[in-house]
Amino acid sequence: MIASTRVVAVKQGDVVKVLLSSVFGPYGVDDEYGRRLNVMELFHNQVTREQGLFSLRMNHPSFGLYLIAENLQAPTAVLDFPSFDRFKREVGKCYDIIGISFIVANLAKAKAMAEYVRKVSPKTKIVLGGHGTGLSNVQELIPCDFVCKGEGVAFFRALLEEDLSKPIKHPAIISTLNRKIMGVPLTGTAAVLIPGLGCVNACRFCATSHHFQKKYMGFLNTGKELFDTLTILERKLKVNEFFVMDENFLKNRIRAEEFMQELIEHNKYFFMGVFSSAETVQAVGVEFLVKLGIDFIWIGVESKRDIYTKTKGVDLKAIIAELRSYGIQVLGSGILFLEHHTKETIFEDIEYLIDLETDFVQFMELGPLPGTALYEDYLNAGKCKRSSNHIVEKPN
Ligand code: B12
Ligand code: SF4
Secondary structure, three states: OOOOOOOOOOOOOOOOOEEEEOOOEOOOOOEOOEOOOOOOOOHHHHOOHHHHHHOEEEEOOOHHHHHHHHOOOOOEEEEOOOEHHHHHHHHOOOOOEEEEEOOHHHHHHHHHHHHHHHHHOOOOEEEEEOHHHHOOOHHHHOOOOEEOOOOHHHHHHHHOOOOOOOOOOOOOOEOOEEEEEOOEEOOOOOEEEOOEEOOOOOOOOOHHHHHOOOOOEEOOOOHHHHHHHHHHHHHHHOOOEEEEOOOOHHHOHHHHHHHHHHHHHHOOOOEEEEEEOHHHHHHHOHHHHHHHOEEEEEEEEEOOOOOOHHHOOOOHHHHHHHHHHOOOEEEEEEEEOOOOOOOOHHHHHHHHHHHOOOOEEEEEEOOOOOOOHHHHHHHHOOOOOOHHHOOOOOOO
């Protein structure tokens, strides 16, 4: 997990100052680091962009950085969405460790940041984390001292020789910023709830599942822990709506049932948006979701054909109709350019997804993200090149 063998506190006996940063902006502009269309938004980037003026606009904080900061004893600053100049000013404050979070698409930005740190503050240790570390040779691409391939809290605690057994403290942060439609700000907000990371389903293309070694890493492992955390967040942030940042929240059925008991005992109701795989929804039943307070669900439909175990034998049309009959909003996600797709069969999947009548539809492209089984298969079959060859090139 740790690239270097120096798994020791960076400064023995002294207070270690840590900075955690996301990659710098501007985002969604045509420059040497990105493209105009690739805005830093979930819905406008990949779900409702084609709705133009009517597109749902919002931003999300970098949850992982706040989670790590909340759980370190060392004084830790988080710099979220900085400009490069803002990042440079912060680097000037003599941090012992600077952690950079990045995804593969932002490799060039992480590289520029790390190179700057090396130049002006050579004693600072650089830690890389986030999904970009799926690149097997990341330490050859970006100057760094440590690479965290997976869960960051345990990694940082080990690095700083802090107590690994300390329970995880949940950060109190809102999940969305700048929510608006047609330029008009939307009232109300939601908080983020992070029950755990990863998914055991290990779909061949899935970057998240592979990033967490195809395991589920629970932070809130019982229904009571979930309930208590929601109650604290409700009080601190004055919200009763939550975006549940867990790839497959209902997969842990025992925890979900315990949580339901807590809700009944305390006569409470929270509104929650969740991600869930189709087979999980079928296993627990739609009424269970209604009783839990789920009012938005994101389901990976992927394809009409049963390529992935999670959709085998699931009547998605019936489940989606039932979810919507209770007022639960459904986002159905499909994959284009699957291996069986031809000019004709690709429309089989497009029409299938539209016919499911979800509230929102998203089409993703099948792509071999480093770290996934799909990437390894393609590499072995000579269908793609090793990551060192695909550093982002400047646009013409
Ligand atoms: C929220 C989100 C976004 C937000 C970003 C908000 C932000 N402030 O960065 C938005 C919606 C803008 C977004 C956009 C995109 N995203 Co996105 N996004 C996510 C999502 C759904 C959740 C990430 C999250 O917060 N997880 C919860 C936190 C707690 O976990 P975490 O981030 O993984 O952090 C943990 C560890 O990874 C690690 N860690 C993370 N950072 C660091 C840093 C250090 C120093 C250390 C030590 C550890 C560490 O520790 C944390 C705690 O354990 C993930 C999918 C997922 N479920 O994870 C995709 C995901 C990260 N996104 C992805 C992609 C591809 C994109 C886009 C390129 C999509 C597109 N085609 O346009 C764009 C990029 C836009 C841009 N211009 O940069 C991919 C990345 C794949 C890859 N291997 O690189 C993911 C994995 C989705 C997927 N399955 O394909 N995204
Ligand atoms: S069910 Fe979803 S989160 Fe789980 S491995 Fe498959 S695609 Fe990834």
